[in-house]
Amino acid sequence: PYDVLIVGGGPAGAAAAVYAARKGIRTGVAAERFGGQVNDTLAIENYISVLETDGPKFAAALEAHTRAYGVDIMNLQRADKLIPAAEPGGLISVQMANGATLQSKTVILSTGARWRNVNVPGEAEYKNKGVAYCPHCDGPLFKGKRTAVIGGGNSGVEAAIDLAGIVAHVTLIEFADQLKADAVLVNKLKSLPNVTIHTNAQTTEITGADGKVNGLKYKDRATNVEHTVQLEGVFVQIGLVPNTEWLKGTVELSKFGEIMVDSHGRTNIPGVFAAGDCTTVPFKQIVIAAGDGSKAALSAFDHLIRMPVV
Numbered sequence: 044p045y046d047v048l049i050v051g052g053g054p055a056g057a058a059a060a061v062y063a064a065r066k067g068i069r070t071g072v073a074a075e076r077f078g079g080q081v082n083d084t085l086a087i088e089n090y091i092s093v094l095e096t097d098g099p100k101f102a103a104a105l106e107a108h109t110r111a112y113g114v115d116i117m118n119l120q121r122a123d124k125l126i127p128a129a130e131p132g133g134l135i136s137v138q139m140a141n142g143a144t145l146q147s148k149t150v151i152l153s154t155g156a157r158w159r160n161v162n163v164p165g166e167a168e169y170k171n172k173g174v175a176y177c178p179h180c181d182g183p184l185f186k187g188k189r190t191a192v193i194g195g196g197n198s199g200v201e202a203a204i205d206l207a208g209i210v211a212h213v214t215l216i217e218f219a220d221q222l223k224a225d226a227v228l229v230n231k232l233k234s235l236p237n238v239t240i241h242t243n244a245q246t247t248e249i250t251g252a253d254g255k256v257n258g259l260k261y262k263d264r265a266t267n268v269e270h271t272v273q274l275e276g277v278f279v280q281i282g283l284v285p286n287t288e289w290l291k292g293t294v295e296l297s298k299f300g301e302i303m304v305d306s307h308g309r310t311n312i313p314g315v316f317a318a319g320d321c322t323t324v325p326f327k328q329i330v331i332a333a334g335d336g337s338k339a340a341l342s343a344f345d346h347l348i349r350m351p352v353v
């Protein structure tokens with residue numbers, strides 16, 4: 044069995060693996076896709092001390108750093124079920140989709156999250172070519188340009204306020220007949236001179252030419268009339284879904300499906316820790332996930348040295 048088994052190989056899982064392995068303990072990482080969301084990223088310009096890199100390069104560096112410490116990397120492996128230890132100090136089991144069962148004294152869950160897609164023509168085609176999901180990451184790429192935000196919940200309205208300070212103009216598109224964000228955010232958004240809000244508006248297409256976004260089409264749901272907005276960027280903000288479906292009923296989750304963790308990354312199950320985008324820790328970013336994974340590994344080590352000697 045492992046001392047620390049990490050499920051998920053994104054920035055959180057890789058950082059947890061490096062921190063655990065540096066304690067000289069048996070460490071394994073099982074990941075469906077090592078590198079995680081970073082694989083889908085073009086430019087990364089906010090990982091402190093790295094002025095600029097790209098996703099595939101960053102993912103390769105995560106893997107190289109993890110391998111350098113002799114960590115057992117089980118790539119292309121999906122976990123299906125977590126089985127807590129039968130007695131205090133016992134082994135925790137993780138059942139894999141391929142039928143195997145991995146056992147460990149401690150487990151770190153770092154399965155990340157995925158952005159919900161709007162599923163209209165043009166979205167997939169122009170991903171990273173004008174279609175974006177993370178204003179903290181990609182906002183500055185649209186400096187002085189026209190953008191839209193799809194989604195009028197808290198994250199959409201926050202994104203629109205954030206972008207309005209950087210880009211030339213923001214069009215916010217909300218499907219329902221009113222914005223669902225907190226009133227204080229809605230008031231702030233409405234006070235901004237370079238923002239247009241369309242409610243009752245259904246996005247029907249993201250258009251482009253020469254490999255880049257050039258517009259967005261939406262249907263006014265009251266009149267059924269289709270409108271076109273000319274712009275250079277579209278931020279889709281209709282939800283970030285944590286990859287925690289497999290933990291339902293075992294690990295305590297928030298109403299958004301995020302793993303509930305305390306300040307040390309502990310979950311409600313003894314010996315099970317969690318880190319990164321799959322948890323209640325706010326602001327889903329690489330540097331935050333990496334810090335969080337390191338913290339969970341140190342917490343797991345702390346747990347291990349307190350386990351009774353048998």
Ligand code: FAD
Binds near residue numbers: 053083154330
């Ligand atoms: P993830 O990166 O999501 O990794 C999760 C890992 O768990 C993966 O290995 C996955 O395969 C695995 N996994 C999931 N379910 C299972 C399972 N059941 N069994 C086994 N393994 C599983 N952040 C920035 O800071 N800067 C940026 O510029 C930036 N740009 C971004 C651009 C895009 C297009 C996207 C999508 C995100 C971007 N982000 C950026 C956000 C950043 O990628 C995430 O915050 C970060 O990757 C979270 O790390 P994580 O390790 O928690 O999760």
